[in-house]
Amino acid sequence: MSTAYLKIVALFASIALTFSVSACEDFLDVAPRESVADDQTITDQKSAATALNGVYSALASGGYYATSFQSIGYLTGDNIKWTGTQSQVQEFINHNVRADNSTISTVWSSIYVTINRANHVISKVPGVTDPLLTEALRNQYVGEAYFLRALAYFDLARTFGGVPIITAPTLTATSNQGIARATQAETYAQALRDLEAAEPLLPNPATVTTNDRYRATQKTVWALKARLYLYQQNWAQAEDYASRLIGDNANYQLVAPFNAWFAGNVRGSRESVFEVFYNGTTEVNGHRGQWQPTANGGTRQWAPNDALVGLLTAAPNNAPNGRSTLIAALNPTTWYGNLYYRSPASDPSYIFRIAELYLIRAEARAQQGKLTEALADLNAVRARAGLEASTAATLEEALLAVEDERRLEFALEPHRWFDLARTGRATALFKDPLDPNAPLPNFRLVLPIPISQLQVDAALKQNEGY
Structure with missing residues (x-):
């Protein structure tokens, strides 16, 4: 044994x-x-x-x-x-x-x-x-x-x-x-x-006087239901459960500017629906060490690639306190992720943010032909990030705009691969590792x-x- x-x-x-x-x-x-x-x-x-x-x-x-x-x-x-x-x-x-x-x-x-x-x-x-x-x-x-x-x-x-x-x-x-x-x-x-x-x-949310962002509540259940129904392509249910949280303005808001939900050692902001708590001593979040460079006490095992750096440092994503603050530079050619930065390593791991619920509802509404309402949700997230309204005019354009928004909104959160896998878009964006002239096979999703x-x-x- x-x-x-x-x-x-x-x-x-x-x-x-x-x-x-x-x-x-x-x-x-x-x-x-x-x-x-x-x-x-x-x-x-x-x-x-x-x-x-x-x-x-x-x-x-x-x-x-x-x-x-x-x-x-x-x-x-x-x-x-x-x-x-x-x-x-x-x-x-x-x-x-x-x-x-x-x-x-x-x-x-x-x-x-x-x-x-x-x-x-x-x-x-x-x-x-x-x-x-x-x-x-x-x-x-x-x-x-x-x-x-x-x-x-x-x-x-x-x-x-x-x-x-x-x-x-x-x-x-x-x-x-x-x-x-x-x-x-x-x-x-x-x-x-x-x-x-x-x-x-x-506990029924109507009877709870405080909003717990570190333990499961009925609202946390609704957040996972919204995400699960999105993966199942049950658009109406995804919209319904996302709406339950978005409508709770007293507890959940897209905090502004963009980095207000993680910068300055903040935790448990109104942006957060559910995050994992670490105290930095007996409970340590290993993310910091993976992202931060050696100059900051990390190993920089993971780093933003050139494509992401280009997207986040170019207008309009480089607005002050905007999405560009997710990354930082040691020098013009060495960038690192800066979502996890606290020392000791007490950064939360973010499981659900209200921004995700907006983008879940945007995608679900677009899939149901509710283009105007879908763009309203998409543009709420864009406005918080300092961006102008989307110019998407068709279903295809709206869905691609939501996909692109999710890529940057959650640039250092673990959504991108799962988004591309669940929609099948990964087969169009990546190549077969055994045949660079062929698309990624479906089995690799x-x-x-x-x-x-x-x-x-x-x-x-x-x-x-x-």
Whole structure:
């Protein structure tokens, strides 16, 4: 039995151990189907809260939203270049990711750790008897776990396609072996079921006096529903759920100027719907080290490529405090990303911003033929960035304008690759890594299942083409 596995058992066997991002790192090399002894871990309000914190810690881990998962969205798109020497990282840039790639193995395992921790909360908290665990608090804990599991399955589906759907706690080292992969559609459907379960359990927004941007709420559920329906091309539902947040002007606004949502050490602004909190000591966001240059204490492993630098430094994107502030220069030829800059590394990881909801609604409205309304949403985002209104006049022009806007609005957030993959536009923009005269094959719109998983479970089948 591996040392990493014993660490898991020890962690879950002690309810007094506080879950933290650093503790989460112990999970990253552990296969998602391995077991955790959990008979005594969730027995009262305190241990239930600790277990839920563990789910958030897994979400915040280096393998998930702190670096590795987000790097897939950066590196596989067309905004970022890799300045290091690891050939496995260059595979994302080249769109030739192999099944033995260490990043995809880490991401797969880290997301399943999140799912397993959520499964423990969902399974055990409803049966806990403790006067301190009121019905409202119990529902909230379980609702938050359902949301986090939904996000995890959504991220697995858009990265790998269909995956094994596991909704019960892992109890033995082999208890989840033999579960075949669901389809991508079935995996998205599981995420939606979890969101439907979460929504009524979480506090009604009408009765909540504060707006939590660091934990799941009904509004966070609506944000993920809007994004999920966009991926499913359910335009009417995507528009509806995006509208619920956009209409909440008291809590969500496109803050101006553009960099007001991240500059000056700000966190939890009205721009933010859901962001991951890091304190810079026990909870550290590894993004800063990847983006900042050595002169600022980083390694600059990722950097804006020439195309992105050209777009962000040319008018009108170079307006004061505009999108050009996402990047900075050491010299005329050396640029670096500056969204993650705080020292110590306490920058939030941004999962949902209100700007995304505007652009989701713009795309959904355009697809329904509501061109005027779509352009109004697009232009709201453009105006906040100091740009003039779009001149798009047809459906095709409007959709391309939204795509281009998303590329720059989220230039250093992990949307670009997933946007191009979900729309199929990646096959037009990228070439086949094995034949530079041919377009990127459709099978490369999802990544291979990690070889480490295929080797331990014969029920798992590789994605076609890999």
